[in-house]
Amino acid sequence: MNRRVRQKVAKKSKEQVELPSNPEIGDAGLCPDSNEDVDWTSLPDDTVIQLFSCLNYRDRASLSSTCKTWRVLGLSSCLWISLDLRAHKCDPGMAVSLASRCVNLQKIRFRGAESADAIIHLQARNLREISGDYCRKITDATLSMIVARHEALETLQLGPDFCEKVSSDAIKAIAFCCPKLKKLRLSGLRDVSVDVINALAKHCPNLIDIGFLDCLKVDEVALGNVVSVHFLSVAGTSNMKWGVVSHLWHKLPKLIGLDVSRTDIEPSAVSRLLSLSPSLKVLCAMNCPVLEEDNTFSVNKYKGKLLLALFNDIFEGLASLFADTTKMGKNVLLEWRNLKTKDKNVDEIMNWLEWILSHTLLRTAESNPQGLDVFWLKLGAPILLSLMQSSQEEVQERAATGLATFVVIDDENASIDCGRAEAVMRDGGIRLLLNLAKSWREGLQSEAAKAIANLSVNANVAKAVAEEGGIEILAGLARSMNRLVAEEAAGGLWNLSVGEEHKGAIAEAGGVKALVDLIFKWSSGSDGVLERAAGALANLAADDKCSMEVALAGGVHALVMLARNCKFEGVQEQAARALANLAAHGDSNSNNAAVGQEAGALEALVQLTRSLHEGVRQEAAGALWNLSFDDRNREAIAVAGGVEALVIYLLATSTCSLFMRSIVALTHNRRCCNESTSYNVRV
Known part of the structure; x- marks a missing residue:
């Protein structure tokens, strides 16, 4: 009788808003271990400061506490000009502990309402730039308090998710509070009224870059009064009156760039803006259905x-x-970045366009x-790959997220478009993504790992990832103390572990141990990382040699712990599948017996056969089926109530194969047969 070994591909999940609270962050797995002794205290101060600059704020603060000299160096103002709070939750208490270092802080990036509430406790009065995402729960009170405490603010960006509670x-x-404001980009506002825009025009004379993206209503007439705007x-x-727009906005005296992408703008409005605005140089109208349906529209007449x-x-x-177009090759963005002599005005336009393109394509x-x-294959993928090489970190992250997203055609079944995935591979995208994954910036690490994971669903791309050293990189990222990074890396290992080609390489790179450690590290409250880790281990456990690696790394205990304690159905299903695959090698190793003897394993699997989720019940029944091949497990299954549970599941299932698996598990020993007869089971 064949034992049951099943493999699945990681699904592309929705982004998680929850952030880890673990106080440590590290990427120890990215660098090989060294046996050489290093006298770190003998390093020059400049070298230590350079090393500190490559650490996130928590590691930097932690390392500064190791000795008096490093404490002084760790307080250097040059290390605390910019602060990224997105990797971990930052509550007011944490912000207070960082306040002494943030006197000269100029730029901050945060994630979520809790971190937004904590910003004011940093007491960074000289803050110039604030950028936040996952802003759905940020309220008027929080935002008003932030701007009231930071009068020197020049840039404020909230998005791309919607600011639903901001009015x-x-x-x-x-x-009123930020007279020096130069750049304001907000997403998903319900209403941007005439009073609001007039207030910005009156009190923010330096406001040159405005973005009201994905808003329900924006007053077009009032925007025509913001004479300072360049972009x-x-x-x-939605709900834009394009006739009003075309009659008013062309009068804006300094308007250089206008983005109306993903709107219902009409060809007549585009034509009027391009022909009548003396200052307008660029109009971005990507994914505008009404404009694209007009086959008579020509762009050549607007010199x-x-x-x-x-x-x-x-x-x-x-x-x-550019003045000299002969110097521009196919990859214009890359050629522009490499120019030795640059035009300040063109640079300003190109930097804005990079941001606009990355946002629109995502x-x-x-x-x-x-x-x-056709667009994605011919232009979309090459543009995203070029944007990944931008000098703007936010653009790089968004481009990587765009690559991770545009290849997926079915979230539920983890299906991707093979043509798009292989287009990324042909254009050198795998190497670019792996280089980003090796960055010390954790935001880039997580987005690059996500893209690699999704692309690796395609077998040809998975092979290219392995050949480029991607397995070692992902195994290293899976050891990160940043949950977002580790979660995406685990997803990559899950997809790469499908089939037999890469399982050995994952084990050799330390991937098995890293995945098991993930389960212990975030054993509760992090369903995304747990499901990915368990799914990858389930695939690896299908291989005889790798199954031994899983057991030796403590995988049996970790998976049983998930089966017993985790309440997320996706995690339960993958944990049960992993245990089933571990138990499928009873003829060649001792894992079957090890699973059966693990405290609480059989009871947990029996309980999972009563789950309301079909997939969980199926995997749990399969695990009990495999375990019943071992003589020592049969009696224990009956004692744990497995007979009754399997009979109930057997009667409820509508799938013949599952019905037969349950029967096999029931009939492997005499006691099970005797107990099952009382339920009038017929086969």
């Missing part, structure tokens, strides 16, 4: 103007911004509209 009152507070984006905003749309060559259009990938296959 016009908070935006007025921004206008304006209303991408994804000196650039229209970026899905129906024209974006790279060729970008090249037209949003387009998320909505996955029909009919864009």
Whole structure:
């Protein structure tokens, strides 16, 4: 009788808002162990400061406490100009402990409402730039308090997720409290009223970059009064009166770039803006269905103007911004970054366009509209790959997320578009993503690992990832103390462990131990990382040699712990599948007996056969089936109530194969047969 070994591919899950509270962060797995003794105290101060600059704020603060000299160096103001709080929860207590270091803090990135509430406790009065995501729960009170404490603020960005609880009152507070504001980008506002925009125009004379993205309503007339604006984006905003826009906005005296992507703008409005605005140089109108359906619209008649749309060559259009187009190759963005002599005005436009393109392509990938296959293969993928090489970290992250998203065509079944995935591979995307994954910036690590994980569903891409050293990189990232990084790395190992080609390499790279450690590290409250780790271990356990590695690394105990204690159905299903695969090698190793003898294992599996989730019941029944091949387990299954549970499951199941598996488990010993007869089972 064949034992049951099943393999699954990791599903692309939705991003998690919850953040880990573990106080340690590290990427120890990225560097090989060294046996050489190093006298760290003898390093020059400049070298120590350079090393500190490559650490996140928690590691930096922790390392500073090791000795008096490093404590002094760790307080150097140059190390605390920028602060990224996204990796971990930052509550007011943590912010207070960092306050003494943040006197000269100028830039901060945060994630979620709790971290937003903590910002004011940093007492960083000289803060110039604030950027936040996962902002759905941020309230008017929090945002108003932040801007009131930071009068020197020049840049405020909240998004790309929607600011659902932020109203016009908070935006007025921004206008009144931040007279030096230059850049304001907010996503998902319900209403940007005339009073709000007029307040910004009156009190923020230096406001040159405005973005009201994916908003429900923006007052078009009032925006025509913001004469200081150079760059304006209303991408994804609905209920726009384009007739009003075309008659007013072309009068804005300094308007250089306008983004109306993902809107229903009409060709007549585009034509009027391009022809009548003397200052406008770039109009971005990507994924605008009404414009794209007009086959008569021509962009060639607007000399000196650039229209970026899905129906024209974006790279060729970008090249037209430069005086000498002969120096611009196919990859215009890369050529521009490598120019020795640069034009300040062109640089300003290109930096804005990088941000706009990364945002628009990500949003387009998320909505996955029909009919864009040719665009993605010809232009979309190359643009995203080029944006991953941007000098703007936020653009790099968003481009990597875009790559992770645009290849997925079915979240539920973890299906990807093979053509898109292989297009990324052909254009050198795997090496670019792996380089980002090796970055010391954890935001880049997690987004690059996510893209690698999704792309690796394709067998050819998975092979390329392995050949480029991706397995070692992912195994290293799986050891990270940053849960977001470890979670995406575990997802990559899950997908790479499908089939037999890469299992040995994962084990050799220390991936098995890293995955088991993940389960112990985040044993509760982190269903994403636990499901990925258990899923990868389940695939690895299907291999005889790797199954021994799983057992030796403590995998049996870890998986049983999940089966007993975790309440998330996805985690339960993968844990049961992993135990089933471990128990499937009874003829060649001792794992079957080891699972059966693990305290609480059989009781947990019996309990899972009563789950409301079909997948959990199926995997638990399969595990009991495999375990029943061992003489020592049969009696224990009966004692644990397995007979009754399997009979109930047997009667409830509608799948013949599952029915037969339950029968086999029941009939492996005489006691089970005797007990099952009282339930009038018929086969």
